[in-house]
Amino acid sequence: MHRRLFLGLDLSTQQLKAVILDDSLTLIHTESLNFSKEFPRFGTIDGVIRDPSSPSRVFTPISLWLSSLDLLLHRLSLHSHFSLNDISAISGTAQQHGTVYWNMKGEIKLEGLSELSGKSLEEALQNSFSKEECPIWMDSSTTEFVDKFDREIPNLNGITGSRAYHRFSGMQIAKIFKYEREVYDSTSRISLISSFLASLFTGRIAPIDLSDGCGMNLLDMQSLDWSPLCLSLALDSQDDQLISDLRSKLGSPVPTSTNLGVISSYFVSRYNFSPNCQIISFTGDNLSSMADLNISCGDVILSLGTSDTAIYCSSSFSPLERGHVFIHPTNTHQFVYLICYKNGSLTRERIRQKCNLSWDTVSDALKTTPVGNNGNIGMYFDMDEIEPRVKAGDYKWNEKGERVESFSSSCEIRSVLESQCLHLRSNCPREINRVILTGGASHNTDIRQMIGDVFGRDVYTAPVADSAAQGGAKRARYVHNMPDVPYSAYFTPNLTLIARPIQENVEIYANLLSIYKEREASLLHSY
Ligand SMILES: Nc1ncnc2c1ncn2[C@@H]1O[C@H](COP(=O)(O)OP(=O)(O)O)[C@@H](O)[C@H]1O
Ligand SMILES: O=C(CO)[C@@H](O)[C@H](O)COP(=O)(O)O
Numbered sequence: 001m002h003r004r005l006f007l008g009l010d011l012s013t014q015q016l017k018a019v020i021l022d023d024s025l026t027l028i029h030t031e032s033l034n035f036s037k038e039f040p041r042f043g044t045i046d047g048v049i050r051d052p053s054s055p056s057r058v059f060t061p062i063s064l065w066l067s068s069l070d071l072l073l074h075r076l077s078l079h080s081h082f083s084l085n086d087i088s089a090i091s092g093t094a095q096q097h098g099t100v101y102w103n104m105k106g107e108i109k110l111e112g113l114s115e116l117s118g119k120s121l122e123e124a125l126q127n128s129f130s131k132e133e134c135p136i137w138m139d140s141s142t143t144e145f146v147d148k149f150d151r152e153i154p155n156l157n158g159i160t161g162s163r164a165y166h167r168f169s170g171m172q173i174a175k176i177f178k179y180e181r182e183v184y185d186s187t188s189r190i191s192l193i194s195s196f197l198a199s200l201f202t203g204r205i206a207p208i209d210l211s212d213g214c215g216m217n218l219l220d221m222q223s224l225d226w227s228p229l230c231l232s233l234a235l236d237s238q239d240d241q242l243i244s245d246l247r248s249k250l251g252s253p254v255p256t257s258t259n260l261g262v263i264s265s266y267f268v269s270r271y272n273f274s275p276n277c278q279i280i281s282f283t284g285d286n287l288s289s290m291a292d293l294n295i296s297c298g299d300v301i302l303s304l305g306t307s308d309t310a311i312y313c314s315s316s317f318s319p320l321e322r323g324h325v326f327i328h329p330t331n332t333h334q335f336v337y338l339i340c341y342k343n344g345s346l347t348r349e350r351i352r353q354k355c356n357l358s359w360d361t362v363s364d365a366l367k368t369t370p371v372g373n374n375g376n377i378g379m380y381f382d383m384d385e386i387e388p389r390v391k392a393g394d395y396k397w398n399e400k401g402e403r404v405e406s407f408s409s410s411c412e413i414r415s416v417l418e419s420q421c422l423h424l425r426s427n428c429p430r431e432i433n434r435v436i437l438t439g440g441a442s443h444n445t446d447i448r449q450m451i452g453d454v455f456g457r458d459v460y461t462a463p464v465a466d467s468a469a470q471g472g473a474k475r476a477r478y479v480h481n482m483p484d485v486p487y488s489a490y491f492t493p494n495l496t497l498i499a500r501p502i503q504e505n506v507e508i509y510a511n512l513l514s515i516y517k518e519r520e521a522s523l524l525h526s527y
Contacts, residue, residue, distance in 0.1 A: 008472025009092030203264025292471030308344035375399030378415035
């Protein structure tokens with residue numbers, strides 16, 4: 001009998017990952033490819049380039065993503081325990097907010113991809129983009145536009161689900177319109193990174209999905225269409241022609257459950273996909289993790305990847321002062337709430353390396369200091385932090401609350417982990433039933449326990465390599481099979497308990513939380 005497999009992809013900050021499930025959700029294969037290690041020729045560090053003359057400008061070359069997709073599919077095609085020909089549907093996900101700028105030539109080349117199956121995607125799509133450098137979520141070079149949106153549209157979070165944020169696509173588009181007008185004018189379509197990846201598979205520009213679209217500060221969450229007010233502010237103009245031109249560059253957003261049709265024959269010829277393979281709308285990585293874990297309201301997902309994010313859901317729409325509301329990717333009766341911290345795994349790695357430790361020896365070092373670190377608190381921001389807006393830097397206080405320059409190595413490693421956990425806790429909703437951990441750092445047993453102690457809740461994880469990619473595979477299967485039951489009844493999360501809070505530690509951290517908040521408040525200044 002014909003085997004039915006489902007492929008989920010995740011184009012995150014540092015890697016491109018794949019998860020393949022069969023029809024009964026058994027994990028068949030996972031694969032990942034690290035951008036900077038596999039492709040040093042693009043000059044990225046941790047998947048990104050920070051502009052040396054303007055460090056708040058952060059981008060990734062589009063050619064790196066194209067080359068990575070080719071290499072990943074090539075590797076997947078070599079395995080003998082499954083065949084790409086058996087993939088019935090593909091969906092996926094990408095880091096949120098980043099934008100891709102297609103030119104008219106690119107749109108034409110994309111539609112003619114099938115004739116170019118002898119060429120790599122990078123070769124086939126050469127000169128297809130009006131901008132090689134794609135601004136990504138780490139960018140914070142848009143202060144001028146953030147201030148303008150916050151000032152001019154006081155109800156922005158009521159309309160779009162978020163106050164103005166540097167990394168949100170609308171800010172990036174406004175900046176390009178003002179400062180790179182020739183790039184803007186030669187752009188025929190703008191994709192989010194998720195819809196860019198879907199476009200490659202469908203061989204035509206894929207629509208932006210409504211969930212990831214909420215990360216742009218442009219989408220009206222009531223009308224489910226682009227907000228005329230936000231479009232006009234991004235262009236600093238009331239001109240109907242300009243506004244309608246931006247509207248057509250963005251295309252009409254679609255529900256995340258949209259079936260985009262069959263795969264481009266480029267992938268059929270080049271990688272032996274079936275011509276019947278269906279492409280299901282792609283979405284943002286955090287939203288896809290929500291789809292994978294399919295949690296109940298009251299649970300919180302902490303995704304500890306390049307960014308640290310706290311994600312939860314609610315049936316009511318109640319915009320936050322700090323954080324975001326998104327349309328739910330799989331449940332029309334709920335909304336997704338998300339708070340994102342820029343300084344996650346890369347900051348943990350920096351301090352670990354500074355202390356000359358491996359993740360195994362971190363465990364031993366933590367045993368030499370008490371829980372609560374004798375009142376020493378350190379906050380570490382490699383880059384300007386998103387939440388709250390704090391300038392990049394390392395900030396340390398001793399137990400008397402005095403600023404100090406340095407900590408011992410064992411004090412430092414505890415302080416980075418404790419402060420990141422307290423940081424996550426301080427912005428989370430008060431009522432939490434369970435914490436569900438995902439992302440690379442969720443494998444770390446010390447971090448698992450510390451999260452349990454700081455949150456005072458049981459900690460669970462899902463037995464998968466990457467919940468964002470797996471969310472893609474599950475959504476692909478769901479939409480492809482067209483079930484007449486709700487998604488939530490279809491995918492029960494398969495969670496494992498990984499840490500239980502230790503009461504004594506819970507009390508120490510509960511006391512420390514208010515001191516942590518005071519220290520943090522002393523750092524608040526705009527950038
Ligand atoms: N055992 C570990 N302890 C702490 N951090 C880890 C561990 N294993 C992996 N990581 C971190 O996980 C990060 C990658 O996480 P991942 O969720 O795959 O990120 P992304 O989706 O942003 O690419 C790496 O930067 C690495 O620092
Ligand atoms: O900006 C956000 C969410 O709002 C980030 O969470 C990006 O979506 C990047 O994801 P990772 O690469 O860290 O998974």
